[in-house]
Amino acid sequence: MQQVFTRPESLKDVQTHFCPGCQHGTVHRLVAEALDQFGVQQKTIGVASVGCSVFLYGYFDIDVVEAPHGRAPAVATGVKRARPDSFVFTYQGDGDLAAIGTAEIIHAANRGEDITVIFVNNTTYGMTGGQMAPTTLVGQKTSTSPYGRNKAKDGAPIKMAEVLAQLGGVAYSARVAVNSPKNVLQAKKVIKRAFQFQAEGKGFSFVEVLSSCPTNWGMAPLAANERIGEEMIPYFPLGVFKDDPIAQD
Amino acid sequence: MGRIEIDEIRCKGCGICTVACPKQLIKLCDKANIQGYTPAEAVNQELCTGCALCAEICPDVAIKVFR
Numbered sequence A: 001m002q003q004v005f006t007r008p009e010s011l012k013d014v015q016t017h018f019c020p021g022c023q024h025g026t027v028h029r030l031v032a033e034a035l036d037q038f039g040v041q042q043k044t045i046g047v048a049s050v051g052c053s054v055f056l057y058g059y060f061d062i063d064v065v066e067a068p069h070g071r072a073p074a075v076a077t078g079v080k081r082a083r084p085d086s087f088v089f090t091y092q093g094d095g096d097l098a099a100i101g102t103a104e105i106i107h108a109a110n111r112g113e114d115i116t117v118i119f120v121n122n123t124t125y126g127m128t129g130g131q132m133a134p135t136t137l138v139g140q141k142t143s144t145s146p147y148g149r150n151k152a153k154d155g156a157p158i159k160m161a162e163v164l165a166q167l168g169g170v171a172y173s174a175r176v177a178v179n180s181p182k183n184v185l186q187a188k189k190v191i192k193r194a195f196q197f198q199a200e201g202k203g204f205s206f207v208e209v210l211s212s213c214p215t216n217w218g219m220a221p222l223a224a225n226e227r228i229g230e231e232m233i234p235y236f237p238l239g240v241f242k243d244d245p246i247a248q249d
Numbered sequence B: 001m002g003r004i005e006i007d008e009i010r011c012k013g014c015g016i017c018t019v020a021c022p023k024q025l026i027k028l029c030d031k032a033n034i035q036g037y038t039p040a041e042a043v044n045q046e047l048c049t050g051c052a053l054c055a056e057i058c059p060d061v062a063i064k065v066f067r
């Protein structure tokens, strides 16, 4: 028998600090696998954000720059412009990207920077104890919305993949989930497609991944995983919202 | 014909693989590992197809698959 599933080379063989069932681990693995497949481990510079994925540099066997909260797309812009031959991705949570970092993501996307953004939407600020994020679902109880998110007061959850797809600089924008083997396999394809744009220098690519935070949702890992299918996907539809290579001259 | 190996030290006992396996060949055991979690263990391995769906879903990359 041959080994048919193994840890990607770009992912260090170390224990992670993630809670049981936390899908940051799954997303790390899929990104590392895609880096391996493109053969870009040696020239990749990841840009980490602030949130539970802050230890990206400890888990990926690549070079990583740590950005201040929300600023990863701005830092990645600088990295890519200074080192155009490098392969640059950011990895950001929903608090990081859709709240404190809204300006940076919108403008990097609108400028069409040749970077890839991996956006992990778990509908909460995981690291800091589960506060309401712009992506928190209506009615979802968090430590700062103890009666549930109120649409009249707090607005409706923001759909970043659809928002960014509207911008001229964006070549690719998609949303995936990692709650079932089928969705994981689809997520793998989508992340590779996003990396393809960067490999060819064809503009900004964005992948939103619906992910669980069992700890701050107050759920066991299996129940949290089910919530993705039952509550998140109906509001945040999976799909590709833009797939349009930008001709660079 | 397949076979899996679960890293019982890395496994965090989340149980997601137990429902992902189409043949239900994975169970959580009741003895805690060094992290304090009850890890998954493979049962009835002769029925394993090596489809790797358990490994694809595992957030902790704790499963190796052979086929």
Ligand SMILES: Cc1ncc(C[n+]2csc(CCOP(=O)(O)OP(=O)(O)O)c2C)c(N)n1
Pocket (backbone or CB within 6 Å): A050, A051, A052, A053, A069, A092, A093, A094, A095, A096, A097, A120, A122, A124, A125, A126, A127, A128, A133, A213
């Ligand atoms: C400038 C600044 N403001 C606030 C914080 C506190 N802080 C740390 S992580 C975080 C939110 C992270 O949430 P998210 O991006 O969704 O990541 P998750 O942990 O859910 O993956 C906040 C507000 C900080 N570290 N720096």
Ligand code: SF4
Pocket (backbone or CB within 6 Å): A017, A018, A019, A021, A022, A023, A024, A052, A122, A126, A127, A212, A213, A214, A215, A216
């Ligand atoms: S707090 Fe939530 S996002 Fe952070 S590691 Fe735990 S489960 Fe994952």
Ligand code: SF4
Pocket (backbone or CB within 6 Å): B002, B003, B004, B020, B021, B022, B023, B024, B025, B026, B047, B048, B049, B050, B051, B052, B053, B054, B055, B065
């Ligand atoms: S490889 Fe497939 S059949 Fe074998 S244990 Fe994993 S999910 Fe089940």
Ligand code: SF4
Pocket (backbone or CB within 6 Å): A021, B006, B010, B011, B012, B013, B014, B015, B016, B017, B018, B039, B040, B057, B058, B059, B060, B061, B062, B063
């Ligand atoms: S999915 Fe992975 S971490 Fe979770 S119980 Fe199975 S082997 Fe352990």
Ligand SMILES: [Mg+2]
Pocket (backbone or CB within 6 Å): A051, A093, A094, A095, A120, A121, A122, A123, A124, A125, A126, A133
């Ligand atoms: Mg979050």
